[in-house]
Amino acid sequence: MTHSDAPWWKTATGYQIYPRSFCDSNGDGIGDIPGITSRLDHLRDLGIGFVWLSPVYRSPMRDNGYDISDYCDIAPEFGTLADFDDMVAQARARGIRIVMDLVVNHCSSEHPWFQAACASSQCDEHDYFYWREAGPDGGPPDDQRSCFGGPAWIWVESVGKYYFGFFGPQQPDLNWQNPALRQKIYQMMNWWLDRGIGGFRMDVIELIGKDVDARHYYEGPDMHRFIQEMHRKALAGRDIMTVGESGAVTARTALDYCGRDRAELNMMHQFNHIHAAWDPEKGRFGPSHFDLVTHKRILADWQDALADDGWNALFLSNHDLPRPVSQYGDEGRYRKRSAKMLALVTYLMKGTPFLFQGEEIGMTNVAYGRIEQFRDIETLGQYRDQSAAGVSDADFIAGANTNGRDNARTPMQWNTTAQAGFTCGTPWIDVNPNYVDINVADDRRDFDGIFAFYKSLISLRKSNITLREGAFALLEASHPQMFAYTRRLNGTCLYVLANFSAAEVTLKRPKGVTTAAKTLLTNMPTPMDVSDTLTFAPYEACVLCERT
Ligand code: ISL
Ligand code: CA
Secondary structure, eight states, X not given: OOTXXXXXXXXXXXEEEOGGGTOOSSSSSSOOHXXXXXXXHHHHHHTOOEEEEOOOEEOOOTTTTSSOSEXXXXXXXXXXXXXXXXXXXXXXXXXXXEEEEEOOXXXXXXSHHHHHHHHOSSSGGGGGBOEEOOOTTSSOSSOOBOTTSSBSEEEETTTTEEEEXXXXXXXXXXXXXXXXXXHHHHHHHHHHHTTTOOEEEETTGGGTTOBTTTTBOTTOTTHHHHHHHHIIIIITTOSOEEEEEESSOOTTTHHHHHOTTTOSOSEEEEXXXXXXXXXXXXXXXXXXXXXXXXXXXXXXXXXXXXXXXXXXXXXXXXXXXXXXXXXXXXXXXXXHHHHHHHHHHHHTSSSEEEEETTGGGTOOOOOOOSGGGOOOHHHHHHXXXXXXXXXXXXXXXXXXXXXXXXXXXXXXXXXXXXXXXXXXXXXXXXXXXXXXXXXHHHHHHOTTSHHHHHHXXXXXHHHOHHHXXXXXXEESTTOSSEEEEEEEETTEXXXXXXXXXXXXXXXXXXXXXXXXOEEEEESSSSOOOOSSEEEEOTTOEEEEEEEO
8 A cells, every 4th residue: 555545544643632621712611612623723733634522412411421412413511513513614624634422332311312211111212222120139130330330220210120321320321232223323423424524433332232131241242243234324435534442352353343344443442551550450540550561562462463454543541541641651850751752652653643632742640639629420430439448538539640530631731821721711620730831832832842742753654654554563572661663664664762761771772773773753852872782861762764
């Protein structure tokens, strides 16, 4: 495949916007669509080719929009359909597509479908959801817990049955076994695609084929059948991009979703490397078990699995994950350098980068001191459960500040004016006080800033075919501090070498690297001194080029 005939989403770099926290245009403290439109030049300057826009549909916002009550309207706090169309047009004028978030494993308990389903067992909408009679003891059919705390089966007196909410009562699971429901979903998808969007990120797509009676939730028996039907009915023949989110997909099952002959999706957001670092018992809220050898082995397995088919999605974080520089890098002395190292080593692998808002200036986790400062339904649900189990507020807050979802949802830090320039009102969630030191305005004035580095990195990816198509091979697989690999295409070999640690590392010069190696990119003031050994300062990273 040559540079020219690759689909746009293989050369573009994506940028996830969490609309509630990006830019507030009307002073109500909530980010909105006109606010996004006002900041599109920032994305154009960065070199972004598409935006993954987290949900903006009408919603009671119990899960900040991942609980939809009208799939064909915009939440009033985010704006109107006219605002949306204007944003799509303005983005397109800057070479940026808008990819929407498709949340169809569940809807909101305030969706009219669900309201009708609770009013009567006889209406068509009743079977759009999973209902079961009480168990022999009169309680729920089984003891399944929901993701956000509490039971997954919830009793509705008016129909005398339990319904299933994998994430909780506010998000009833849609029954994909119902063909009429599926047709409604496909109609809705076509309605948005015909409006000119660039595709969909598909929320927890691995859950839509579940068998609730067998308690088989992830990658259920009918999942691929439904995704292939969705492809036929809404996706085929369009110049769009689709990326499925799955907490269950592995390098072994990846091509079942995104292989070229599958007629399903283009890419997957997978979390094997994320979950590998979570505590087996307490999950994200427990201590981190991060280990670089495991981390890079998992990512290399995905590179190998999708080397000649399918396509990787490369990301450091999203709206559910902590800030990369806090999680993997250094918030202090080496904040800038470690942020650049993380970007270099992650986004020069084979695949499409998905940046998350704020990583381009090295925004960090926030250190909230009080439970009242947290907003995330998952965090607050886990707080209830863990408090009941005896976990102290201090211990819980420490875990939530390390790995909780609110870290990614603090308002975008634009400048040093009040509330970081995010809003002229009171923000829905406290701004990170470090905005006075970490903000777009200051970072963009810094010729050696993180924004400037991301801009160079994105530009290099766009222009360098070895970075787009070159074969990946992991180097130093067992080295506890170095994350190193090559990208090889025809007569060119690129050596991507990153010290993923706060300690200096001395490395024997990799085979194939000569003293004439050209430095394509580095996060240090001077290029690597290539001799028999290479000495990496803390968090030093570079790309060396050899013509073989
Ligand atoms: O980060 C994760 C990866 O395993 C999980 O904690 C994440 O919550 C899970 O993948 C589901 O996330 C998606 O669906 C949720 C919503 O709250 C998340 O924001 C969304 O990304 C329910 O819609
Ligand atoms: Ca607003």
